[in-house]
Amino acid sequence: MLQKKICMVGAFATGKTSLVAQFVRSIFSEKYQTTVGVKIDKKQLIFKTEI
Ligand SMILES: Nc1nc2c(ncn2[C@@H]2O[C@H](COP(=O)(O)OP(=O)(O)OP(=O)(O)O)[C@@H](O)[C@H]2O)c(=O)[nH]1
Numbered sequence: 001m002l003q004k005k006i007c008m009v010g011a012f013a014t015g016k017t018s019l020v021a022q023f024v025r026s027i028f029s030e031k032y033q034t035t036v037g038v039k040i041d042k043k044q045l046i047f048k049t050e051i
């Protein structure tokens with residue numbers, strides 16, 4: 001298993017949490033709730049490799 005960590009940083013209210021929520025849970029909300037500190041999400045992807 002290959003594990004990678006991605007760190008999202010940027011100015012407030014620019015859509016960081018929304019982008020991650022769309023990728024991880026396929027959801028979007030217009031409600032804005034600022035992230036205090038750090039929020040950690042995890043997603044497992046399965047790739048088929050042919051040798
Ligand atoms: N229309 C539209 N609104 C978006 C989009 N991405 C984010 N928003 C809205 O912009 C606002 C801020 O989005 P967040 O994802 O919370 O932004 P953030 O960068 O995580 O903000 P902080 O945690 O405060 O740094 C929310 O109201 C979202 O609904 C987008 O692609 N389109």
Ligand SMILES: [Mg+2]
Nearest residue numbers: 016017034035
């Ligand atoms: Mg956020």
